[in-house]
Amino acid sequence: MKDVLLVKYGEIAIRGKNRYIVENRLIKTIIRKLKKIGEYWVTKEQGRFVIESLGENMDFDEVIPQVITVLGVVAVCPGVRTEDQCIENLRSVALEHIKTQYPNGGIKYKVDTKRSDKRYPLHSREVSADIGGYILHNMENVTVDVHNYDVKLMVELRNSAYIYSKVIKGYGGLPVGSSGKATVLMSGGIDSPVAAFLTAKRGAEIDAVYFDSPPYTSERAKQKVKDLAERLSDFTCGIKLYVVPFTDVQLEIYNRIQAEKMTIVLKRAMVKCAEKIAEKNGSMALVMGDSIGQVASQTLESINAIDSAAKDLPILRPLCGNDKQEIIDIARKIGTYDISIRPYEDCCTIFVAKHPETKPKRRIIENVEKRIENLDELIEKAVNDTQVFNINIDED
Amino acid sequence: MIYFDNASTTNISEKVYSVVCDEMKNCFANPSSLHKLGFESERKITEAREKIASALKVNASEVYFTSGGTEANNTAILGAAESRKRYxxxxxTMQTQHxxxxxxxxxxxxxxxxxxxLDVDKKGYVDIGQLEDALNDDTILVSIMSVNNEIGTMQKIEEIAAAVKRKDPKILFHTDxxxxxxxxxINAKNIDLMSISAHKIHALKGTGALIIKNGVRIESLIHGGEQQRGIRPGTENLHGIIAMxxxxxECFANIEENALNVKGVKTKLLEIKDRLEGVSVNGDEEEGSPYILSLSFEGIRGEVLLHALENEDIFVSTGSACSSRNKKKKSVIDYLDSSKREGTVRFSFCADNTAQEAEKCVDVLERLVGELRKYQRR
Structure with a gap:
């Protein structure tokens, strides 16, 4: 009998011929994260992964947080494996498991059995009834309730038998990198890190671009973005952060463009920069944190006027339908919120008009933008002077 | 590098550095230990205490070391009020306090x-008349800061302390x-409690002291030992105290000379007023502390100017470092003229600064402010 962590990974299981590629990627990610904390062994077992320690005991408190943040993992279940599947052995292993997990009893439970080995002499129901009865007779202060149970003791009969009673939910999604790469435009705010997370959750590898405008933005604002990237890298297994020196572009826009159109032209310039970087790093899309109508530059008219700045890549806006509170809830859950609300706001308010246009016309904006004759050069220069930070990217 | 942020903190002086390095190697024992190593540490603390006491012309037994100015202020105010609450x-207190x-x-x-x-006037002074009116039989504590950290206004602290004691000697008077x-x-005659800090005078962060006049009883905030007569228990910060x-x-030996020197720096820096329009001095331009100069620049955001100066290797601040991370909090400038808040930068000096540095700073300021003023919110 050995402690194991069962890993469930729903959606991948239905992916036809690509399945093993995606599975292997997921295993690789899990192994990479576990390497940091000790020696573990990961095996495939019919639509599940099984993690066991190479050492004596498994410290679930240490292992679970590492595995649960791996995107693609639907849930993990701490439990035990036993090779001997005879009913007498299953009974005693199950009893011991329940006794360790709920030492004081006080639970209503049921037993559920899955039997993938149909040659097993007993039916699933018979196994459940047998084990359920055995526990009831050998443990105090527990009751069976198959409808209103607190604990569902799972008995899975595969190549070995697995017994567990707790299911800890993960984030789901697809393993990072199984869907190609995307480049996210990241400020220090609440929204863009969440947009990055949601994109990563669907399997995209993530690079981030931050626009640095000293003296209007500070070192601390830059550090905030690095910290956000660091947090996100827990999910993405590393993140590449591009810091673009943007002051010159910003000042030129201020000089040439009327106030109410400034933000749209500025965002277009950011998109242009990001697209150049994205093309170099092999991204398939750009990602922005816009939520429709949240601010002037996020109305559909504004989004429309900004979008054409990207020549070749689509711009994904995974938060377009989310309310602020919903975004905040996700940010809290993934641990970016507390970083985002640090008070080092950039001082870019100078570049935000008091009365920005809320319904810009794309054609007009495109024309107005032409007033900055050297825009392409300025952008080219900003991209060339961009600093790259590898945040938690493994060497291999 | 031009460092004009000495009111936030100062660098470590050569002398302090060499003394502390030596002592870190040679002297480490717990000052409360009974063996001779402990006694040696205790002796170093006693020496430091005597140096500070003689500089302030107080009794050595009146110096209680703390973790810094913040702890000293908390201990003084909360401790004094608690011990006198039955009276x-x-x-x-006053506006513009730390x-x-x-x-x-x-x-x-x-x-x-x-x-x-108590209110402050446009230059940051409290009105002694208003204070006297506020003193009644129920009053147990008055706290007035000596030199304002953001604008350098120096209260007439001896006069104020005397006014309090005239009303009733039992009212405790504290000054930050x-x-x-x-x-x-500063003449400590009528001052019962005085907070001081080490890192503003080229010693180490994490050390300060509260001067508690003999005979004044306050409740301690920290419990757990007999050190410093139980007022501030805990193993003393030996090396911090030696540094202090x-x-x-060092500072008191050169106090007049240093003040003269920084006065020169401040005067030089004030020339920016002749070079640029829309520059004003916060606080008392003539009588304020020569160590602090708070300037407001019209049409500029202080933080932007700070970062622009930083790019030129000139370091200043926009106000108290203790509140710079909280934008909603009222700043000292808000009490004087809130319209100036946005464009305010504090230059604060130490004896190491030179008039040449100030001259260079004026040139850079003139250029930067000119450039930055082109970009205003519209």
Whole structure:
């Protein structure tokens, strides 16, 4: 009998011929994260992964947080494996498991059995009834309730038998990198890190671009973005952060463009920069944190006027339908919120008009933008002077 | 590098550095240990205490080391109010105090004390008449800061202390002298409690002291040992205290000379007023501390100017470092003229600064402010 962590990974299981590629990627990610904390062994077992320690005991408190943040993992279940599947052995292993997990009893439970080995002499129901009865007779202060149970003791009969009673939910999604790469435009705010997370959750590898405008933005604002990237890298297994020196572009826009159109032209310039970087790093899309109508530059008219700045890549806006509170809830859950609300706001308010246009016309904006004759050069220069930070990217 | 942020903190002086390095190697024992190594440490602390006491012309037994100015202020205000609460409920403070004083009074208010906050005028002075009116039979504590950390206004602290004692010698008088210590002499005769800090005078962070006049009893905030007569228990910060003693000796030995020197720096820097339109001085231009110069630039955001100066290797601040991370909090400037808040930058000096540095700073300021003023919110 050995402690194991069962890993469930729903959606991948239905992916036809690509399945093993995606599975292997997921295993690789899990192994990479576990390497940091000790020696573990990961095996495939019919639509599940099984993690066991190479050492004596498994410290679930240490292992679970590492595995649960791996995107693609639907849930993990701490439990035990036993090779001997005879009913007498299953009974005693199950009893011991329940006794360790709920030492004081006080639970209503049921037993559920899955039997993938149909040659097993007993039916699933018979196994459940047998084990359920055995526990009831050998443990105090527990009751069976198959409808209103607190604990569902799972008995899975595969190549070995697995017994567990707790299911800890993960984030789901697809393993990072199984869907190609995307480049996210990241400020220090609440929204863009969440947009990055949601994109990563669907399997995209993530690079981030931050626009640095000293003296209007500070070192601390830059550090905030690095910290956000660091947090996100827990999910993405590393993140590449591009810091673009943007002051010159910003000042030129201020000089040439009327106030109410400034933000749209500025965002277009950011998109242009990001697209150049994205093309170099092999991204398939750009990602922005816009939520429709949240601010002037996020109305559909504004989004429309900004979008054409990207020549070749689509711009994904995974938060377009989310309310602020919903975004905040996700940010809290993934641990970016507390970083985002640090008070080092950039001082870019100078570049935000008091009365920005809320319904810009794309054609007009495109024309107005032409007033900055050297825009392409300025952008080219900003991209060339961009600093790259590898945040938690493994060497291999 | 031009470092004009000495009111936030100062560098470590050569002397302090060498003394502390030596002592870190040679002297480490717990000052409370009974063996001779412990006695040696205790002796070093006694020496430091005597240096500080003689500089301030107080008794060595009146110096209680703390972790810094903030702890000294908290201990003084909360401790004094607690120990005197059966004699009355009125406590008096003023606008523009350091957050560690302001917050302590907020706690007193929550505990049911009657907190009177004296107004300041356009230059940041309290009105002694208003203070005298506020003193009644129920008053137990008055706290007035000596030198304002953001604008350098120096209260007539001896006069104020005397006024309080004239009303009733039993009213405790506290002054936050963190920005005055080692820079301006102060007669402690009528002062019951005085907060000072080490890192503003080229010693180490994490050390400060509260001067508690002999005979004044306050409740301690920290419990657990007999060190410093139980007022501030805990193993003393030996090397911090040695550094504070050394720095204090050094500063007070040169106090007039240093003040003259920084006065020259400040005067030079004030030339920016002739070079640029829309520059004004906060506080008292003539009588304020020569160590602090607060300037407001029209049409500029202080933080942007700060970062622009940083790019030129000139380091300043936009106000108190203790509140710079909280934008909603009222700053000192808000009490004087809130329209100036956005464009305010504090230059604060030490004896190492030179007029040449100030001259260079004026040139850079003239250029940067000119450039930055082109970009205003519209």
């Amino acid at each position: 009355g409920k009125r406590v008096i 957050p560690s004083v302001e917050e302590s009074f907020k706690i007193l208010e929550e505990r049911g004390f009657e907190v009177i906050t 002298n963190v920005q005055g210590f080692g820079k301006h002499r 003693g050394t720095a204090s000796e």
